[in-house]
Amino acid sequence: MAWADIVTVSPIVAAVLVAAAILVVDLIWPSRTGPAAGVSLLGLAAVAGVILVNGQTAATAFGGTYSADALTTFLDLLFVAIVALTILFAPDYLGSRDLPLAEFAAGLVFAMTGAMLIAAATDLLVLFLGLELMVIPGYLLAGFAKRDGLSTEGAIKYFLLGSFSSAILLFGLALTWGMTGSTSMAGVAEHLAAIAAGGAPLSAGLAVGLAFMTAGVAFKVAAVPFHFWTPDAYQGSPTPVTGYLSVGPKVGAFALVLRLFVGALGPIKADWFEVIVVLAAITMTLGNLVALTQSNVKRMLAYSSIAHTGYILVGLAAYAAGRTEGLQAILFYGAAYTFMNLGAFAVVGALQRRPGVTSHLDTFAGLGRREPVLGVLMTLFLLSLTGIPPTAGFFAKANIIIVAVQAGGPTAILAVIAVLNAAAAAFYYLRVVVYMFMREPAGETEQPRHGRLAWTGLWITAGLTILLGLFPGPLLDAANIAARVFG
């Protein structure tokens, strides 16, 4: 192990140190919110700094199994943002329920380490290692409210199906390794390119491997029909955890998709193109249809996150149809989705400040009158999730659609399906607005106070939701640079 390798993986080292520091701080000042939050946020800022400095030069480490390139930098920064925002939103909710912030924050940072490893993985084994590192803290977090039956149930479901899907994916990876003789993505890609150039069909082993990998990945991104764990895990988890689960592991899973399907399986993209088209179509449609019938906002957002997975898969389908622009569209959508969805969950969490308040639609009744600012911010996030300009969600969707239209053929039809879905989605997103502004408060008079950290997070997510809609140029450039890693 050379010193240069350590320097290349320094963001991960920094992240582990931050997680450790949070635990140490908790030993010194047990169960105190301030120090834990302070160390986490400062530590994450430091990690972001290390990522930025490190991102200046592309390098590989540990025999080419880890690649610090533009894609890694882009995704790493996004992961840091996700975790930092989640930590901003958490204290109010956790504090009122006597749940410790330090363990929560440490768990998040450990999960982030796994996600960062996925983003940089150029080897099948490292990829799997990163995946497990990312999801295992996620299982813990889902069951974080251990005295709450729903939380435990959600965590168990999440854990069982998560392990199951990891095993499926691992089996696919193993078959691929067996058939190509390499665990390095470049090696796999080279071998597959030779097959694709020869025009021969995939061998049975590779075809089975591809099928297993597709199914495993579909589980992880929560694509229909592999989505069943999502609603229970989301609804049962403490709301800040749900917010994190809806974006963190999702963006992480898409990082895995990029590294695995584009980096390693790119040469045989014609073989997985059709599967992705079908997955994208049914994922967005079914996610939206089921979301239409939900009366619990957390569960509704869970199904809507499935629909958003479908939109992102359209970008992947466009890539498979030969449009490399599909990759930047995936990255841009991931970032836009992160901010608007975290914002929406933050509002849900803020409403549940007092223990016992559910996330049922009734909780939102008259919010526009009780807490106008919160109501307006929620409206902004929901409009963005719907895809109405001038918001981040709108441009992200337009960006996906333009790439899909460029790709033509079945992908262009996906674009039409996507917009029809967006129109249907307007119904359930706007229903929350109806409750907030067009109904009277249901007897609730006492206003919960929201902490300064929560407000900071809300204004950051709201600001980015608007800014990325009005001026998407800089992020678009960054996404383009990151996507160019794949040539």
Next chain:
Amino acid sequence: MNLTTVPLLSAITFAPLVGAILVALVPRRRADLVRAIALGATLVSLVLSLYLLVGFLPDRPGFQLLEQTDWIRPFGIQYKVGADGLSVAMVVLTTTLTTISVLASFRPIQERVKEYMISFLLLEVGMLGCFVALDLFLFYVFFELVLVPMYLIIGIWGGANRIYATIKFVIYTLVGSLLMLVAILGTAFAFQAAHGGSWAGAFDYEQLRQFHFDGTLQFFAFASFFLAFAIKVPMFPFHTWLPDAHVEAPTAGSVILAGVLLKLGGYGLIRFAVPLFPDAARAFAPLVIGLSVVAIIYGAVVALVQPDLKKLVAYSSVSHMGFVTLGIFLFQEQALQGAILQMVNHGLITGALFLLVGVIYDRTHDRTIARMGGLAAVMPVYAAAFGFFMLASAGLPGLSGFVGEFLVFVGTFAVNPAVAAVITFVMILAAAYLLWMFQRMFFGELSAFFREHLGKLVDLRPVEALTLVPLGVLVVIFGLFPGLILELVQGTVNDLLGSAVGASVLHPVFWQ
């Protein structure tokens, strides 16, 4: 006058936005200050738009007062605005009607005044932006921006069934506009692909106008654009959201809905759908003409049997807007002139009619025609005003409603006398449902329902009169001198018929 140095169009468009921000900063309890700021902001926009009207040079071809900067550079998307005669006419219509609507909201809106005024001002930004945007992406953004405030205005300040109505309005509009987004992006890509992969100008209206899209793309793109605008107009059979939205919307919301939002549909057809995809427009024309004739007849027939006063006016809009789509798709000079005139005049007349409906609703909280009767004796000024705008709507010569329909009629006759004969009957039908309504409301003995509410039947208040007088004056002026509008928009008419659709200009303009 040199207007090129000031970003006049941006100033007009975003003055209400400044107003909205100021309103947001005012404390909630200062309702009067909120109202004053909102009115002030719309007045600024109105005055600037009148300045635009005076300074605009109708004889100069193409777009004037262009403003152009890069917005989303990787896709060549620009902030580009400019105006031709049609834009100017629509901008002035919008600023006039919005100012009047804000004024008309002073009394009826007492709840959440601040949010209401912010919504209204943002609505104006969206509408004005649509009429000046020359970048398709920018246009789409403004087009959708209109949706949200209107959704809130109907949903928060509307009638009993407002939530159903507002959701229906949003979903209908969104289905159309999102498909249009796909079409916008598709045409941009076709342009990009034909220009060696460079996105420069791919959303620029003027550049896209020069470009000839191939047949299949034209077909699908036109179909999407058409659907979006047909829902907005609304054309039969996409009109079913309109009566619900109108009945539930507060008065000022109805005024804007009928006066400006429906015009967005007509404007979109003239500005984008037809000239960008002329071949497809020609192919679709018989269908559109057929649907327009159906809308003209259907709207009138359904209006005849409406028990609710506001619904009657709403269905009359379907009929009147049918003349607009008919006039556009005949590709004939008089018909197109008539369509544009009809857009302006329908905005003025129907806007006024909704204000008048609002007056009686304000007094009795009821709009059932069957319960009314004998109102002329109690509210004579109101009766006179109602009669005036009713006759204008029925197309009485000398008032502006007549000219637009007559020109469309002349154009139709030149192209197809049989269709012209059919729509003549509708002019009689229109007279029938309007006069019958008027007779039931105002003549005869005072109805039992009105006797119960006699104390509340106050005649027109000064503010109400103030909102109606400018509209009445304009109805007379444009009725006597339609050339004022025709001169302004002649450039747009020539441009559309000359280059895009390729129809020869057969007839001289006989109104000048």
